[in-house]
Amino acid sequence: MITAMDTRKEYYEALVRKDSTYDGIFFAAIKTTGVFCHATCTAKKPKFENCEFYLSAEEALLAGYRPCKRCTPLSFPKSLPDEVSELVAAIEANPNKHWREADFAQLGMTSATARRKFKQIYHMTFVQYARARRMGMAFKEIKSGSKVIEQQLNSGYQSSSGFNDAFTKIMGNPPKKGVVKILYASFISTPIGRMISLSDDSYLYLLEFLDRRGLEKEIEKMRRKYNARIIHGETVITQNLANELALYFKEELTHFTIPIHTEGSAFQEKVWQLLCDIPIGATVNYKDIAIQLGDKNKVRAVGNANGANQLAILIPCHRVINTNGELGGYGGGIARKKYLLDLERRMRAD
Incomplete structure (x- = not known):
């Protein structure tokens, strides 16, 4: 989502005057109608405060908006x-x-x-499109249902039947009866895409890019592991996280102080700790980590542990590259991996 005020005003003015030169440059999402449009949409123009602006259709879909039937924004530049x-x-x-x-x-x-x-x-593929629409609806339901859930919590309802969990419809069955853990979902905009965080008042449990493949299963697994309800809201953890990420992307922060919660196998925990020990601006390869763990043949196991990391950027799995020097895979995509490594190299050089 575009957050810079000058850019938002520029895009809003283009939307009001139906400036065709902006078609395909941005998508205008209208909070009051739940749709996203091209700059040239002929529908009645919303108020500035009711608009959000995105650079891609996928971002708008993940935010819970559907394509406008009047201007058919997904048909640009042809039918x-x-x-x-x-x-x-x-x-x-x-x-x-x-x-x-x-x-x-x-x-x-x-x-x-x-x-x-x-x-x-x-x-993007059809699966990515369908998934973005489905996930966007889930996130939107979390946001819209949070106030009701908070009221129920404040009234003392502690059983699973006392809550309206938006993810129930999207990602599986509600938690089992008994002690229910509340995890708060918060959404953070970064220069390389929106992220979702899950936290309680003490720890950060998950930080991922919204378009990460397998995110639904990742969240569903976490729900089951912790018998958790996921609702929209901020904690001190996520407020501090948003501030630290903003400084990081401005190249003004090289070390995160956010308390994190991990729960992997003993081997995974060792790998994640070694990832955190990689200096900013540096890279290691999978074999390097395997050797540090005492077995050079565990390269594949290291790769699997790297992929199981649920705390993007904070546990810097992006700093691990292939033995031949190529970037290798990354859950957030190779373009993001390159961006993060270039950003960190600049900070190290300073």
């Missing part, structure tokens, strides 16, 4: 192929659906066709 229009309509008819090959067959196509068509137009 949509019939197959894509049909798939978008199918998603809107059932946004919570997890698609399987048989579902595509019912529409007379294959998943490969859907993937290719969506990649050509949106620069």
Whole structure:
């Protein structure tokens, strides 16, 4: 989400005057209607305070907005192929659906066709699109339901039946009866995309980019592990986290002080500790870590532990590269990994 006031004002003025030169540059999301539009949308213009601006359709979808039917923002710069229009309509008819090959067959196509068509137009696959829409709805429900849940908490309801958990509809069954842990979901904008954090009053449990593959399963697993309810809200932890991340991306902070909670195997915990010991601006490879752990043949196990890290940036798995010097994989995407490494090298040079 665009947060800089000057840019937001610039985009709002372009929206008001229907400036076609801005089509494809930004997407305007309207809080009062729940849709996102092109700059040239002919609908009645909202008030400035009711607008949010995004640089990509995926960001707008993850924020819980749906495409405007009047200006069809997803058709830029040309009309949509019939197959894509049909798939978008199918998603809107059932946004919570997890698609399987048989579902595509019912529409007379294959998943490969859907993937290719969506990649050509949106620069994301059909699965990414459907997932972004589904996750956006979940996050939006968390936000809209938080006040009711907080009132119930304040009234003394402690059982699982006392809460309206937005993730229940999206990500599985409610927690078991008994002691229910409350985790607060907060959303943080960064220069390389929005992130979600989960915390309680004492620790940070999760920090991930919203478009990370497998995030739904990651959150569902955490819900089950801690018998947790997830509601929207800020804690002192997330307030401090947002401040420290802002300083980090401004190249003014090289060490995070946020208390974190991890719960992996003994091997994973050792790997994560070694990741935290990598100096800012430096990189190591998977084999280096395996050797430090006493077995050079555990490169694959190190890679798996690296991928299981749920605290992006704070546990700096982005500082691990392939033995041949290539960047290798990263849950947040290679472009983000390169951005973070370049940022940290600049800070180290200073």
